[in-house]
Amino acid sequence: MxxxxxxxxxxxxxxxxxxxxxxxxxGVYTLRSQxxxxxxxxTTYNAIKLMKIYTGDHYMYAGIDPSGIIAxxxxxxxxxxxxxxxxxxxxxxxxxxxxxxxxxxxxLIEKSEKGFTQKNTDASNQPQPVSITExxxxxxxxxxxxxxxxxxxxxxxxxxxxxTTYTPAAMQRTEYKVFYKGHFIFGITFxxxxxxxxxxxxxxxxxxxxxxxxxxxxxxxxNPRIVDPNGLTVAVxxxxxxxxxxxxxxxxxxxxxxxxxxxx
Numbered sequence: 001m002x003x004x005x006x007x008x009x010x011x012x013x014x015x016x017x018x019x020x021x022x023x024x025x026x027g028v029y030t031l032r033s034q035x036x037x038x039x040x041x042x043t044t045y046n047a048i049k050l051m052k053i054y055t056g057d058h059y060m061y062a063g064i065d066p067s068g069i070i071a072x073x074x075x076x077x078x079x080x081x082x083x084x085x086x087x088x089x090x091x092x093x094x095x096x097x098x099x100x101x102x103x104x105x106x107x108l109i110e111k112s113e114k115g116f117t118q119k120n121t122d123a124s125n126q127p128q129p130v131s132i133t134e135x136x137x138x139x140x141x142x143x144x145x146x147x148x149x150x151x152x153x154x155x156x157x158x159x160x161x162x163x164t165t166y167t168p169a170a171m172q173r174t175e176y177k178v179f180y181k182g183h184f185i186f187g188i189t190f191x192x193x194x195x196x197x198x199x200x201x202x203x204x205x206x207x208x209x210x211x212x213x214x215x216x217x218x219x220x221x222x223n224p225r226i227v228d229p230n231g232l233t234v235a236v237x238x239x240x241x242x243x244x245x246x247x248x249x250x251x252x253x254x255x256x257x258x259x260x261x262x263x264x
Contacts, residue, residue, distance in 0.1 A: 025054040025080060028139040028183045029115060031063070035133040049220045051203040052136070053180045054078070058150040058263060059087060060178040062185045062201040064222045070095045071201035071222040073187030075150060075176045075263075084108060090263070091176065093189045096197040098174075114138065142182030145209055146238060150178045151260040160254040170195075177260065182206060184216065202226070212237050 031050040036043050050063030062073035074092030078085055087105045091098070109118045115137040153175035157166040167173050173190040187201040202221025206214050217231035226232075235247040242262040249255045 025059075025078065025085075026056055026180070028053050028141055028180060029136040030139060031134055032115075032137050033135045037131045037133070038129060051139075051183070051185055051220070053178050053183060053185055055149055055178065055180055058178070060150060060176060060185050060187070062187050062203050064201070064220060068224070069222055071187075071199045073176070073185070073199070073201040075178070075187070091174065093174075093187065093197070093199045093201075095199055098189055098197060139183065141180070142207070144181060145179060145206075146241065147179040147206075147209065147214070147236065147244065148181065150176070150263040151244075152176055152263055153258050154261050155259040156257070158254055158256050160252070175258070176263075179206065209236065 029052050031048050031052070032046070034045045034048055036045075047066060048063060050061060052059060052061035058075065058077055060073065060075040062071065064071045072092070072094035074089060076088050076090045076092075078087045080086075085107050087107070089099065089101065089103045089105070091100045093099075105120065107118055107120050109116045111117075112135070115135065118134045118136065120132045120134075153173070155167075156173060156175070157164055159165075167190075171190045173188070175186065175188045177186045178184060182205055183203070184206050185201075185203040187199070189197055189199045192198050200221065200223050202218050202223070204216060204218040204220070206216045208214050212235055214234050214236055215231045216234050218226050218228065221227050232248065235245075237245045237247075239245065242264075244260050246258045246260065247255055
């Protein structure tokens, strides 16, 4: 569980070495390893399921713990300078914990042949000095889509027959989603009947946008019901460049409708 807490406190990012110009940030990356070093020891994790996407000025990451039960995700903006990138959190969640404070995280990287290695030595939120080193690998990407960018859900409801059920205010549902060159990440947090936060997150690939439909294949999520190698056809209706409606349908005929607005 230690690395999950570290992932919540330290937001991942990309920068460049002091002798190089800052490379283009936009891209899709997966985390290959994470090393957490403190006075009590040095531990490396090599089986972390995490993806991060950078758009032109935003980032989003999502992952699940080794048990496959606890999910975490985060979204924010970033600025880059020689040898350092500063990320500003908009929202992040890990299991039942959430944080919407505008906290900054400054990170260093060293480029590698396949990606980059990132180091975060900020110990301000830890009981003892901690250094986190992470290795990321770049993923292949496809054509640009009108959906590319970061989005926040504004409204959600379910329709079954003649009945429409809107999300109760008590659930305090929050959903963020990012699309970028054939990949996507999503993160959802809501309150259950006991007022406890529940987090569902994941990532995968998408293709097409013909006749207002795309195919989403979720490859990783803490909700195994939605992980399907065959993918799911999703209706997407754009309302200008900065808003869209997403419609999915269950086998029992229930339709779930989400309205998203682009984050700028």
